[in-house]
Amino acid sequence: MNGSLATESIYFMTKVALLPDTNELAGKRDSILRAALQLFTERGFHGTAMPLVAELAGVGAGTIYRYFESKEALVNTLYRDWKTFQITTILKDVPAAIPLREQFQMYWNRLVEFACEFPLAFGFLELHFHAPYLDAESRAIEERGHHALIGFFQNCLRQQIVKDSPPEMLGAIVMGAYVGLMKASRAGCFELSKEIVDKAEACCWEAIRR
Amino acid sequence: MNGSLATESIYFMTKVALLPDTNELAGKRDSILRAALQLFTERGFHGTAMPLVAELAGVGAGTIYRYFESKEALVNTLYRDWKTFQITTILKDVPAAIPLREQFQMYWNRLVEFACEFPLAFGFLELHFHAPYLDAESRAIEERGHHALIGFFQNCLRQQIVKDSPPEMLGAIVMGAYVGLMKASRAGCFELSKEIVDKAEACCWEAIRR
DNA sequence: AGTAAAAGAATGAATGTTCATTCCGCCTGC
DNA sequence: GCAGGCGGAATGAACATTCATTCTTTTACT
Numbered sequence: 001m002n003g004s005l006a007t008e009s010i011y012f013m014t015k016v017a018l019l020p021d022t023n024e025l026a027g028k029r030d031s032i033l034r035a036a037l038q039l040f041t042e043r044g045f046h047g048t049a050m051p052l053v054a055e056l057a058g059v060g061a062g063t064i065y066r067y068f069e070s071k072e073a074l075v076n077t078l079y080r081d082w083k084t085f086q087i088t089t090i091l092k093d094v095p096a097a098i099p100l101r102e103q104f105q106m107y108w109n110r111l112v113e114f115a116c117e118f119p120l121a122f123g124f125l126e127l128h129f130h131a132p133y134l135d136a137e138s139r140a141i142e143e144r145g146h147h148a149l150i151g152f153f154q155n156c157l158r159q160q161i162v163k164d165s166p167p168e169m170l171g172a173i174v175m176g177a178y179v180g181l182m183k184a185s186r187a188g189c190f191e192l193s194k195e196i197v198d199k200a201e202a203c204c205w206e207a208i209r210r
Numbered sequence: 211m212n213g214s215l216a217t218e219s220i221y222f223m224t225k226v227a228l229l230p231d232t233n234e235l236a237g238k239r240d241s242i243l244r245a246a247l248q249l250f251t252e253r254g255f256h257g258t259a260m261p262l263v264a265e266l267a268g269v270g271a272g273t274i275y276r277y278f279e280s281k282e283a284l285v286n287t288l289y290r291d292w293k294t295f296q297i298t299t300i301l302k303d304v305p306a307a308i309p310l311r312e313q314f315q316m317y318w319n320r321l322v323e324f325a326c327e328f329p330l331a332f333g334f335l336e337l338h339f340h341a342p343y344l345d346a347e348s349r350a351i352e353e354r355g356h357h358a359l360i361g362f363f364q365n366c367l368r369q370q371i372v373k374d375s376p377p378e379m380l381g382a383i384v385m386g387a388y389v390g391l392m393k394a395s396r397a398g399c400f401e402l403s404k405e406i407v408d409k410a411e412a413c414c415w416e417a418i419r420r
Numbered sequence: 421a422g423t424a425a426a427a428g429a430a431t432g433a434a435t436g437t438t439c440a441t442t443c444c445g446c447c448t449g450c
Numbered sequence: 451g452c453a454g455g456c457g458g459a460a461t462g463a464a465c466a467t468t469c470a471t472t473c474t475t476t477t478a479c480t
Contacts, residue, residue: 046256050466060431165409168399173413176390177383184382199375203383207417260440270457281440
């Protein structure tokens with residue numbers, strides 16, 4: 001039902017998600033998506049009451065159902081839009097010609113930038129990864145991202161620049177380290193300075209390099 | 211199935227620490243804890259109805275409240291028991307005399323063994339890490355584990371055998387990689403053979419070594 | 421342009437459902 | 451036969467969703 005508006009939502013992310021508290025300018029649908037992103041991330045899907053989403057969005061409880069069929073449809077729209085946006089921004093315009101070592105660096109920096117720029121979305125995607133209420137389409141998008149990741153490490157394996165291991169293992173280690181790092185910095189364990197980010201990137205490459 | 215191992219462990223813990231005298235009560239209490247572990251892990255805290263826990267445990271709905279004050283008390287007991295058990299089994303009897311590199315190997319193997327032997331507990335602790343309904347005591351136990359982790363990497367730093375970085379960063383990368391690896395193998399991405407586990411351990415050490 | 425009617429959007433109290441928790445009668449072991 | 455653990459229907463609160471109504475925008479006609 002809302003699939004056709006996905007593109008507009010992504011546009012909204014880039015334009016508005018950076019500027020907080022612009023409820024006046026945002027449409028109702030976007031206000032709802034923004035409120036739901038925050039509450040689902042902070043309190044989980046089942047822990048968030050729809051009237052609370054409505055209140056934070058500054059709309060009536062019934063208004064949500066003018067834009068989304070159900071609570072499940074809302075969380076799936078949110079997941080689909082943000083996951084698509086994440087995959088797009090991370091993969092976009094990485095030159096295939098440069099060495100894979102440099103591509104790795106680019107991917108790493110983009111992952112970190114995404115988590116820093118959109119901390120709520122990062123937390124949301126992390127929390128709702130593989131959740132039982134995600135539908136087939138959401139899973140398919142998840143799968144797309146996974147394939148891109150595995151494809152990169154398969155390229156690395158072909159060039160014999162990484163340890164001879166299943167690409168899924170290499171991906172799991174690097175992405176796990178990334179998530180662990182972002183969560184720890186969000187928890188206040190350390191400042192995510194450029195120096196730390198670069199050091200962590202070096203760590204991750206040395207973890208997998210041949 | 212390995213659920214019986216989990217049951218025995220929890221039974222052991224409850225017998226020793228929580229209900230020293232009443233073996234008959236421990237039976238029902240244990241069933242409830244086991245059912246709750248499974249359901250909370252699969253469906254989340256808010257997504258799990260208490261009558262469902264009772265049904266899976268094979269007890270009446272009211273019986274749960276003879277052993278636990280509330281749903282929150284139940285999830286906190288579960289968290290405390292398993293987190294304590296996890297920390298204990300991973301830290302126990304690691305000789306302080308052997309090189310830190312070998313200690314790292316021991317810790318790694320124990321972490322993997324824990325996740326393989328008690329997959330539900332691993333998922334539970336991962337999912338409920340830092341959840342808002344965990345109380346001060348549960349947080350304190352969480353903190354204890356964190357301090358042990360940081361302490362180890364501080365020792366490594368003192369011996370200058372790891373990269374000169376905040377110990378929290380080193381811990382976040384290694385533990386993140388560990389969690390990522392366990393989740394991926396549980397998702398069916400690859401078989402967790404001894405070879406893969408050893409390879410991953412080598413990856414993690416090379417990530418942080420000087 | 422001005423106005424009235426129609427259409428569309430938004431609302432929030434109302435609805436039926438599900439939940440955590442309680443309570444009371446049953447049953448078991450002594 | 452009775453004390454107390456136990457089950458599961460009962461309870462009231464909280465929830466997702468609905469819908470009759472109100473408010474806003476567009477259209478149609480003069």
